[in-house]
Amino acid sequence: MANKLIGNILRIRPNYMLSKRWKSSEKRVAIYDPFDSLPKKNKESYLEVIKVFEGLDTRRRGHVEFIYAALSKMKEFGVHKDVEVYKALVDVLPKGKFIPQNIFQSEFMHYPKQQQCAVDLLEQMEDNKVIPDTEMEQMLLNVFGTRGIPLRKFWRMMYWMPKFKNLSPWYLPDNLPDDTMELAKMAIQRISSVDPDTIVDIWQTEEIEASLDKTWVVSAQSEAQKILLADQPLDEPLVVKGPFDIYLKDQVVSYFMLIGKTRPEPKDDTDPDDVSNLKKPPGIPGFIGSTKLPAVRHSTVHEQDDGTIVSVCATGTSSRDSLLSWIRLLEKHGNPVLSNLPVIFTLTAPPNEVSIPETQPATKEDSTSEKSGGSV
Secondary structure, X not given: OHHHHHHHHHHHHHHHHHHHHHHHHHHHOOOOOOOOOOOXXXXXXXXXXXXXXXXXXXXXOOHHHHHHHHHHOHHHHOOOOOHHHHHHHHOOOOOOOOOOOOHHHHHOOOOHHHHHHHHXXXXXXXXXXXXXXXXXXXXXXXXXXXOOHHHHHHHHHHHHHHHHHOOOOOOOOOOOOOOHHHHHHHHHHHHHHHOXXXXXXXXXXXXXXXXXXXXXXXXXXOHHHHHHHHOOOOOOOXXXXXXXXXXXXXXXXXXXEEEEOOOOOOOOOOOOOOOOOOOOOOOOOOOOOOOOOOOOOOOOOOEEOOEEEEEEEEEOOOOHHHHHHHHHHHHHOOOHHHHOOOEEEOXXXXXOHHHHHHHOOOOHHHHHHHHOOXXX
């Protein structure tokens, strides 16, 4: 009788338990997100939710799930680059409980779920370019001890992140400006820094009477580029290439290049081993005769294999009409040769609504006006 009863329990009990568990979980599980119910989403309200969670239970039950939920809402509240908020999340973890007491606990990752949560928090800081401070080191030390995995992650971050932060020669502020023209100016300055003589100008297309897009143009050109543009053959067209993207942290700026023909390299057909017609040496520079070294023709930094970059710009609309106004403005500000040079535009995919009508098939009159370099 007893064996029969035990067999019935083994055959029926698992299915019964699963059904009861499924029914109970369906009735009891309820999702409540305290971050969604806030009327204002800013740093103060975000920290207030953290304080409320800390005051609900002294044992901090569910702290791992709360930290993951808080990390996913950081960008929504605009605090994903604030080190103070990350320290407030680390402070949610209970102190002293996760510190390993012997060598076995240290090697086998004591409390792996909590340690992985702290590592994910530090990785999110690393992705957002947030460098921790010594206070966070002390907080991690109080939570996980000296042999904790999060503390090792912190030490690696403190070694590499300050090095990478100051590695780029183009300085960018911590908070980029919201004005698109200022972003474009910073991008053009970074691109044109290869030539120290480059001058960055900000023009308005309203200076050109025939312009349709009333926007701004940030243009960069050096004196060497003006000379190279003046030497362009009149039968060789200039090409406006773009848009190309340059990233300033998490902001992207589209820019365009005006490219001409590269100068041919000078040909020297003389035989260096021919001694039949030796010329008198001009003298030793600095001692006898001429004090200057012989002039050697070198290519500039603007002369590349696929063409000579004579100017770079970024416009407010990135449309074809704004680029046409840019060419007219270059002609107006020290490049009169553009009135005689044909210009070809390779803008095939307009990035905004302003230039959508320009994507229609061009007529003969439109194509001739785009390729001509004269005044509109």
